[in-house]
Amino acid sequence: RGKMDKIVWGIIGCGNVTEVKSGPAFNKVENSSLAAVMRRDKTLAQDYALRHHVKKWYSDADALINDQDVNAIYIATPPDSHEQYTIAAFKAGKPVYVEKPMALNSSEARRMLEASEKHSCKLSVAHYRRAQPRFLEIRRLIQNNTMGKILSAEIRLFQAPTPGVANTWRVNPLISGGGLFHDLAPHQLDLMLYFFGEPKSVKGSSSNRGKNYQADDYVTADIIFGDNVPFKGTWDYTVTPDKELDLCEIKGTKGTLRFPIFTDGCQLTLEGLTKDLHFPPIPHVQQPMIEQVVNYFLNKGPNPCSASEALIVMEMMDRLCGKLK
Structure with a gap:
């Protein structure tokens, strides 16, 4: 494996x-x-390649992994195949950028981490919000004590069931690891980890209230992060449309931050004055993260989201959903 001066991706x-x-x-x-690029359906792979001006397309993952022109792999399949493809890429000596959630569960995530060490191959996980200017600024406000000592953090994500959701892979635990919680909470829990440090205790519960599909649709969390920051989370995918909410609230002794995680915007209240923080929209939301991953793969910067950090997120999710005692 000679020194790379450019990352040439296969998806x-x-x-x-x-x-x-x-x-x-x-x-x-x-x-x-x-x-x-690779998709199991060759016609769809070809369609993607032609629309995006990509030279080669495959319907076989091993063929793409072993393509001599490709020196890094981005895995954007559903979670049930993340481990298999990651390890196949490592065996071919290629670093991996893998979508979130990192895997179906924390034991798969741990095996991916171990494989990365065993094969000396780099692994980054697509918790891409940590590279976006809005969340970098929020982290800066927390870390430079603008809001004083952090007293609490809370996340509420309430969504109404969408028609046809029961037929999607995202709510099939065998493919996604769980329900919509597994699709969206990795971003949220990763940001809490990024802002406050590793969790000291993780408690929670999950249940299937709506019975719209096999997976849990209601999850609660009580977590203590880092330097004793108490966190509460509620994920409810059964609300009526008028009750929908996407809100994170971080309270400190001097102020409060309120922001959604999946849409733009952020309000900072200090000494009773509230100001809106504005950030230009990002056309390709993963671009700031991919930039950091490329630098990491080229030995020009740190890992923007390591396998061990993503494993902590998977362990939190498994614990909240009763898969880890």
Whole structure:
């Protein structure tokens, strides 16, 4: 494995997430290009490649992994195949950027981490919000004590069931690891980890209230992060449309931050004065993260989200959903 001076990507699984959020960014970041894509359906793989001007397409993952032109792999399949493809890439000596959730559960995530060490291959996880200017600024406000000592953090995510959701892989635990909690909470719990440090205790519960599908649709969390920051989380995917909410609230002795995680915006209240913090929209939301991953793969910077950090997130989720005692 000679020294790489450019990252040439192959994507396994070019579904929705790769259309705008991530895919185009691989060609826009410095020292990075996208050379090949793979989908099990060859027609869809070809369609993606032609629309995005990608030279090669495959319907077989091993063929893409072993393509001599490709020196890094982005895995954007559903979670049930993350471990298998990650380890296959490592066996071919190629670093991996893997979608979230990192895997179906924390034992798979741990095996991926161990494989990364065993094969001396780099592994980064797509908790991409930690590279975006809005969340970097929130983290800065927390860490430089603008809000004083942090007293509490709370996340509420309430969503109404969408028609047809029962037929999607996202609510099939065998493919996704759980329900919509597994799809969205990795971003939220990762930000708490990024802001406050490792959890000291994790308690919670999960249940299937709506019975719209097999997976849990109601999850609660009581976590103590880092330097004794108490966190409460509630994820409810059974509310009526008028009750929908996406809110994170962080309270300190001097002020409060309120912001959604999945849409833009942030309010900071200090000494009774509230100001809105504005950040320009990001056309490809993963681009700042992919930039950092490319630098990490080229030995020009740290790992923006390591396997061990993502494993902590998977362990929190497993504990909240009763899969880890």
